[in-house]
Amino acid sequence: MTLYILKRLVLMLPTLIGVMLITFVVTQFVPGGPVERMMAQLSGYGSGNESAAVGGGLYQGNKGLDQERVEQLKKLYGFDKPPLERFVDMMRRYLAFDFGDSYYHHMSVAQLVISKLPVSMSLGLWSFLIVYSVCIPLGIAKAVRDGSTFDVLTSSIILVGYAIPGFVLGIVLIVLFGGGSFWSVFPLRGLVSDNWRELSLVGKACDYLWHMVLPIIASTVGSLAVMTLLTKNSFLEEIRKQYVVTARAKGLEERQVLYKHVFRNAIIPIITGFPGSFITAFFTGSLLVETIFSLDGMGLLAYESVMNRDYPVVLGTLYFFTIIGLVSRLLSDLSYVLVDPRISFEGRQ
Numbered sequence: 533m534t535l536y537i538l539k540r541l542v543l544m545l546p547t548l549i550g551v552m553l554i555t556f557v558v559t560q561f562v563p564g565g566p567v568e569r570m571m572a573q574l575s576g577y578g579s580g581n582e583s584a585a586v587g588g589g590l591y592q593g594n595k596g597l598d599q600e601r602v603e604q605l606k607k608l609y610g611f612d613k614p615p616l617e618r619f620v621d622m623m624r625r626y627l628a629f630d631f632g633d634s635y636y637h638h639m640s641v642a643q644l645v646i647s648k649l650p651v652s653m654s655l656g657l658w659s660f661l662i663v664y665s666v667c668i669p670l671g672i673a674k675a676v677r678d679g680s681t682f683d684v685l686t687s688s689i690i691l692v693g694y695a696i697p698g699f700v701l702g703i704v705l706i707v708l709f710g711g712g713s714f715w716s717v718f719p720l721r722g723l724v725s726d727n728w729r730e731l732s733l734v735g736k737a738c739d740y741l742w743h744m745v746l747p748i749i750a751s752t753v754g755s756l757a758v759m760t761l762l763t764k765n766s767f768l769e770e771i772r773k774q775y776v777v778t779a780r781a782k783g784l785e786e787r788q789v790l791y792k793h794v795f796r797n798a799i800i801p802i803i804t805g806f807p808g809s810f811i812t813a814f815f816t817g818s819l820l821v822e823t824i825f826s827l828d829g830m831g832l833l834a835y836e837s838v839m840n841r842d843y844p845v846v847l848g849t850l851y852f853f854t855i856i857g858l859v860s861r862l863l864s865d866l867s868y869v870l871v872d873p874r875i876s877f878e879g880r881q
Contacts, residue, residue, distance in 0.1 A: 533869070537862070544858045549623065551854050555847060556619050565841050566609045566635045571602065609635065622847065631848030636840045641848040644833070651723055651829030654744055655818065659752045660809055663759050668802065670756075671763025676790065678768060687761075694757035699820035702750035706824065710746065718746050721826040747825045751818055763802055770798040803871050807863035811856060 559565075606612045613621070625632065631641035674683045693701075709717040719725065725739050770776065771794055779789045819831035830849075837845040 537866070540862050540865075544855075544862075547858060548851070548854055552623065552626075552847065552851055553619065555850055556615075556622070559841075559843055559846070560615055562841065565611075566843065567602075567605050567611055569841060570605055570609075626848070626851050629852075631851070632844040634837075634842055634845050636836070636842040636845075641844050644845065645830070645849060645852070648828060648830050648833045651822065651827045652831070654723065654740075655747060655751055655821065655827070655829065658744060658748045659755065662748065662752050663755050664806075664809075667756055667759035668763050668799075671760045672767055672790075672795075674760065674764040675767035675771065678764075690757040690760055693753040696754065697820075698750045698754050698818065699824055701753055702746065702821055702824040705746045705750060719743050720746075723827060747821055747827060750824070751821050759802070763798075766801050767794060767798040770794045800868070800871050804864055804867045807867055808860035811860040811863070 603612065610618060629642070633640050634644055637644055670686065674686060677683050705718075706720060708714050710720045719742065723740065723743055724736070725731075725743070728736055728739055731739055771790075776789060776794060779793050780786075784792075818829075819835050821827070822829045822831045833845065834849065836842070837849070
């Protein structure tokens with residue numbers, strides 16, 4: 533087991549470098565980089581025409597700027613060095629988790645990400661808890677009542693929810709319950725109210741939960757179908773095996789058969805995805821849901837960073853989230869051994 537973990541950790545390094553290298557190379561060919569954007573502004577293009585001038589192909593080089601000023605801009609943004617040297621220097625700093633400063637927000641990337649995390653953590657963590665707490669019991673109930681009216685009805689409901697995009701559901705919820713055309717029940721903007729600091733502890737908790745109701749519903753409904761059907765199919769597969777028939781033939785009650793024998797085997801494929809889902813729940817963001825409900829989280833930050841060619845944020849967050857993804861993948865694989873003693877990585881060593 534130890535050797536397997538060490539091998540996986542060693543393999544993470546080339547994977548991480550490969551991801552960063554591909555992204556770095558792509559950024560070198562994307563038009564409208566930070567230097568070009570600043571040159572366009574200094575050449576007289578207003579903010580309203582900037583996207584058209586840079587992104588639309590109307591930009592005509594460094595017209596109106598002397599070469600010395602252009603070189604100063606390149607040095608300011610670090611583009612005065614060869615690409616390979618810049619990449620090596622970037623990776624050297626990233627290994628120490630020094631992601632530099634944002635071109636657009638004028639603050640360190642680490643501080644910027646930390647400031648956006650509360651929104652993404654709220655959406656991700658609550659969605660994670662709701663999905664697992666609802667889907668596992670529902671999936672078990674559907675497996676036990678396979679083919680019944682309950683099974684067909686619940687399948688229809690969750691599949692309809694799966695077919696509706698989260699942002700569409702969010703708009704519908706706003707229209708119905710956010711004061712759009714019907715009832716003004718839930719707030720539409722922000723994570724908390726403006727007077728949140730003045731409220732009592734209970735009042736703060738209630739205010740926070742009240743703000744999160746609609747965004748969580750919009751981001752969760754579409755995820756219920758996959759986990760529910762995975763749980764149902766996993767339990768159905770175990771229920772039909774011979775050891776279940778033998779347990780029933782011995783006279784065990786159906787509840788004992790289900791929760792003492794079937795449950796611990798059927799839950800394996802669900803539990804093994806738990807570590808990865810739990811970790812990524814803290815850092816994921818949904819651009820459309822955050823935009824609809826005016827939540828300034830990681831999804832909106834990622835979109836703005838790409839559109840503004842804010843390379844330190846794009847590459848810094850990619851580096852961090854790639855590490856998170858690789859570690860969560862390793863934890864998911866290791867969880868197989870923890871929940872199922874029949875699985876061992878010794879043979880792979």
